[in-house]
Amino acid sequence: MTDYDDLFAETAPDGSVFADKQALDPLQPPETIRGRDEHQRQLAGMLNGVTEGYLPPTVTIHGPPGTGKTVTTRRVCQEFAARHDSVAVEYVNLKECRSIFSAAREIHLELTGETVGAYEGVDGAFTGIWEALAEYPAWTVLILDEIDQIKQDANYDPSDFLYRLLRGEGKLKRDIQLSAWLISNELVEVDLRLDSRVESAMSDEAVFFGPYGYAELLTILSPRLERAFSKGACPEDVVKKGISRAAHHWGDIRKTLTLFRHAGELANERGLDAVTVECLTESMELTEKDTTSEKLLSLPAQHFLVLLAAASLRDQRTGELAQPVTSGQLHDTYTQIASTDTQVGERARREILTDLETMGLINTWMDSRGSEGRVKQIETTFDPEWVSDVHEQFIEETPGLNTEP
Numbered sequence: 001m002t003d004y005d006d007l008f009a010e011t012a013p014d015g016s017v018f019a020d021k022q023a024l025d026p027l028q029p030p031e032t033i034r035g036r037d038e039h040q041r042q043l044a045g046m047l048n049g050v051t052e053g054y055l056p057p058t059v060t061i062h063g064p065p066g067t068g069k070t071v072t073t074r075r076v077c078q079e080f081a082a083r084h085d086s087v088a089v090e091y092v093n094l095k096e097c098r099s100i101f102s103a104a105r106e107i108h109l110e111l112t113g114e115t116v117g118a119y120e121g122v123d124g125a126f127t128g129i130w131e132a133l134a135e136y137p138a139w140t141v142l143i144l145d146e147i148d149q150i151k152q153d154a155n156y157d158p159s160d161f162l163y164r165l166l167r168g169e170g171k172l173k174r175d176i177q178l179s180a181w182l183i184s185n186e187l188v189e190v191d192l193r194l195d196s197r198v199e200s201a202m203s204d205e206a207v208f209f210g211p212y213g214y215a216e217l218l219t220i221l222s223p224r225l226e227r228a229f230s231k232g233a234c235p236e237d238v239v240k241k242g243i244s245r246a247a248h249h250w251g252d253i254r255k256t257l258t259l260f261r262h263a264g265e266l267a268n269e270r271g272l273d274a275v276t277v278e279c280l281t282e283s284m285e286l287t288e289k290d291t292t293s294e295k296l297l298s299l300p301a302q303h304f305l306v307l308l309a310a311a312s313l314r315d316q317r318t319g320e321l322a323q324p325v326t327s328g329q330l331h332d333t334y335t336q337i338a339s340t341d342t343q344v345g346e347r348a349r350r351e352i353l354t355d356l357e358t359m360g361l362i363n364t365w366m367d368s369r370g371s372e373g374r375v376k377q378i379e380t381t382f383d384p385e386w387v388s389d390v391h392e393q394f395i396e397e398t399p400g401l402n403t404e405p
């Protein structure tokens with residue numbers, strides 16, 4: 001029988017470097033938005049358009065992961081709405097939405113609390129959304145996070161989707177203005193000129209969030225690190241070194257928080273009183289692998305298969321994974337690993353490669369091969385073994401996906 005006193009005593013943290021580990025959780029909302037003053041000014045300026053009777057129909061907030069797009073946008077909008085009765089803000093995360101219908105259904109659910117049946121279709125969802133908005137204040141900002149996910153629907157066209165969403169206001173008896181704020185890693189090009197009421201020059205605005213630099217990461221992280229670690233357990237030189245490396249390699253706050261969490265865990269495992277530069281160096285690799293694996297596991301199935309094909313070819317002599325691979329080699333490997341009923345054509349694969357490059361997972365370039373002409377080369381931006389490492393888990397989490405061993 002288990003002796004629980006012993007069990008809990010043995011597993012209790014002993015002399016941990018952490019005082020409040022939760023402070024390193026990226027999901028923890030920060031008390032204050034730091035290091036994004038210019039962006040907050042830009043967003044506030046747009047919201048203040050309300051006082052002049054104008055909000056842009058769409059605003060694209062774009063930039064690489066972990067650069068504070070969501071947290072800054074939500075905070076500025078909420079604070080503005082709290083000061084203006086005529087303004088409402090709604091936030092919808094579309095990260096699970098792989099189709100136009102699921103996106104429309106998610107927005108409907110957020111605004112009404114009710115689920116739209118599949119039989120009601122996209123039109124039914126839009127109608128429900130507009131019925132709900134009829135009860136809203138004169139100005140509504142609808143924040144649509146991770147809108148790039150809908151791209152997986154081959155019929156998705158951002159201009160058409162937003163046109164359908166925004167033009168609904170014309171159907172209302174009373175005047176209400178809807179402004180869609182789109183958060184995405186890429187710039188979403190929206191052209192609402194289909195609608196003669198919207199002047200193209202005024203139709204959309206874009207705000208870019210670049211990777212964080214050293215000074216910004218330091219201002220954002222200092223209070224969190226102070227809370228997270230016991231006094232003296234994360235010395236100043238380690239903090240500076242960690243932040244400098246994180247700024248140089250990523251500029252991503254989420255990865256930087258993970259970097260310090262792993263470094264602290266390594267220090268604990270080794271019975272140290274404080275995090276050392278060695279812990280940090282090892283944590284860099286762990287963090288890179290962790291965050292990349294997470295990204296790989298959230299890829300759409302075909303994207304994963306194409307990446308797997310780019311990272312599965314072994315050098316016959318050394319047994320090492322071959323990098324880079326040519327597009328011809330990728331094609332051969334892809335047709336071997338993807339079962340016939342799941343394979344997509346060459347054009348779709350080319351588009352997927354472009355997506356993977358935008359996501360920062362691969363680099364591609366053209367090489368001149370004399371008589372063979374120009375050949376496309378493809379290389380992963382990380383250790384290619386990591387794709388095989390998550391292969392099994394990916395299959396388990398993706399029902400219906402068949403791959404050959």
Ligand SMILES: Nc1ncnc2c1ncn2[C@@H]1O[C@H](COP(=O)(O)OP(=O)(O)OP(=O)(O)O)[C@@H](O)[C@H]1O
Nearest residue numbers: 026028030033034036065066067068069070071253
């Ligand atoms: N300027 C900031 N001030 C304070 N905390 C921040 C700031 N930027 C980011 N954070 C912290 O980092 C977390 C992640 O930021 P956020 O989700 O806004 O990034 P993002 O750019 O939207 O990322 P993604 O594109 O991956 O969704 C936030 O929940 C917050 O805890």
